[in-house]
Amino acid sequence: MTRLDPIQLEVGNLVIADLHLAVEDASSVDSFVRWLETLEGVSRLLILGDLFDYWVGMSQARYAGTEEALAALARCVARGTGIDVLLGNRDFLLDAGFERRTGCRVHTEAILGQTPDATRVLFLHGDELCTLDRRYQLLRRVLRSWPVRFVAPRLPGLANLAARHLRRVSEKDLERKPADEVRQQRAAAEAFVLRWGADLLVCGHAHRHRDEPLGKARWIVLDAFGGPAGVMEVLPGGALGVSERGPEPGDG
Structure with missing residues (x-):
């Protein structure tokens, strides 16, 4: 099992996902750029995958x-906000080049955090919980393998075409699959909590x-960015809850 060193979360830290x-198109x-400009004083932002609708390299x-987007992320980091980015199912090729350009830190598997009240929090993108979709889980392993991650940045034109094709196929495939097959599975969530000893x-x-x-833990799924529960925040006292620091209505 990969070793994860817990990130010490602070009051005011924010969590978002699924910006796509x-x-x-600028x-x-x-x-998103306007929202980043409002984060003065926020010490950490966690982005739980699918920051981009697809990503094949720099x-x-x-x-x-x-x-x-890259420039705005770099400015936010320069102002003092640490940004941690999980790989999603659309931007799984984010790598060291993205880190160098933005100052963000990329996490390939999961992020483990601890809140001020000692709650142990496991952050995932969430596609790994769709365990009944076995064909997707196999594709996920292939796409995240080292040969793909090695080749894609070196053949950007081909990777770009492949990414667009996979996106179209995925969207059509999703419409055809039974709802339960693509749903996040509670048993999988419980297994991850047990594996990492998480409270949340x-x-x-x-x-x-x-x-x-x-079980004895808690499970939160965020809305996509811009939704009513699209931004979570470490609240005074240490609990994680819906933040009032989301984008302006109609601006997400």
Whole structure:
């Protein structure tokens, strides 16, 4: 099992997921850029995957939308906000080049955190909980394998075409699959909590908020960014709850 050193979370730290920024269109990232500018004094931001709608490497920086997002992240880090980014199912090729450009830290598997009240929090993207979709889980392992991660940045044109094709196929495939097959499974969530000894599991991917008991633990799924529960915050006292620091209505 991969060893994770817990991140010490502080009051005011924020958690978001599933922005799906369109890399070719600068206007699509404007609301996120404006929101980042409001984070003065926030010591840490966690992004739980799918920051971008797809990512094949730093060759995407030639697109205006990508460059604007990267520059905004770098400015936010320069102002003192540490940004931790989990790989999602759309941007699983984020790598050291992204880290160097932005100052963000990329996490490939999970993030383990501890709140001021000693709650042990496991952060995932959430697609790993869709265990009944066995074909997807196999594809997930292949796409995250070292050969793919090695080749994709070196063949950006081919990787770009492949990423767009996979996105279209995934969207069509999702419509055809039974609902239970693509749903996040409670048993899988319980297994992750047990594996990491967590008191709280927080993830995204489903784009639909949930907050419920999970045995002796608790399970929170964020809305996609811009939704009513799209930003979570470490509140005074140490609990994690819905933040009032979300983007302005209609700006998410």
